[in-house]
Amino acid sequence: MLRTSIHRFCVAALTLACASAQANYLLSSQGVSFEFNQLDADSFTFKITNADQATGNWSTDTNLGFLGFKDLGPLTGITGATVTNILPSSSSVWSYSAQELNGNGCLGGTSGGICLDANPDIPLASVMMFQIDLLGTTLAIDPAVGPHLKIGFTYWVPDKGDPTKNNFVPGHYEIGGDLLSLNMQFSACTTSDCGGGGGSGSGGGGGGGNVPEPASLALAGLALASAVAASRRRNRG
Known part of the structure; x- marks a missing residue:
């Protein structure tokens, strides 16, 4: 029973490690960092x-209005995309276009x-995260190229003209500010895994302990399984 449980733990840990090994892509501009994490065949998270605290000509922008992604693959058969607002909590609804x-x-x-x-x-917030699920297609990103990111930060323009006239x-x-349009660069680890860029994140704050990576858990499980197997062989000898 113990051996079966350890085997199941190892399989689960290895599966988690493989999932976490999906391609990650990073980009920084005007004091803002962007991170693209592929979750599975047709979905990814996008973190800002x-x-x-943006600098340059983004410093006067107050909102996020648009996201554009290219070089995701041929996207054959795509019928749409859904966006889940993870951080910050928001009731905003995203519309999809192929334009x-x-x-x-x-x-x-x-x-x-x-x-x-x-x-x-x-x-705009210190940490913003979204999950994007593609409908009717799958991702096929070339790591040598990376996904092409476009960002449209916005600001509010008040009423202009006379409401009683046609110029309103x-x-x-x-x-x-500038409409960002750049390819993101492949990274072997996320910003949180690399030990940087996590200080302003949500949840645990900046002083929490390190959480073991899935690959480390898998190796620990395999080592434990090997030790148990060796002990059983000695007891039989």
């Missing part, structure tokens, strides 16, 4: 750190990727 993200939103020509529009735009433009969000 320090967006509320190119440009200075006016998801209004360009066919991009070969996906464009996501938040409604309403989400206030109601308040709305507009893309403010």
Whole structure:
């Protein structure tokens, strides 16, 4: 019974280790860090750190309005994409488009990727995380190229003109600083695994102890299984 339990533990730990070994991609610009983690064949998480402390021409932006991803693979048969707001908690609903993200939103020509529009735009926070699930297709990212990221940070533009005349433009969000458009770089570990970039994260704060990685757990389990097997052989001898 003990041997069977240890075997099951090892299998589970190895499975978790393999899952955690999915490709991770990183990018930093104007004081903001971005992290792309593939979860499985058709979903990934996207994390933004320090967006509320951005520098350069992002420093006056207050919200996240648009996300664009390309070089995810051919996306044959894609029918849409769903976005789950993990951090911060938000009731904003994302709409999917196959159009190119440009200075006016998801209004360009066919991009070969996906464009996501938040409604309403989400206030920037120190840590923002989203899970994106593709519908009807799978990811096929080339690690040598990495996913191409586009970001549209926005700011609020108040009402303009006279409400009684045709020149009235109601308040709305507009893309403010540069429209980021860069390929993310492959990384063997996430920012939290590498020991950096986790100080402003949510949950445990900055002073928690290190959590063993799944691969370490798997090795520990295998070592325990080997020790038990060796002990059994000695007892039979």
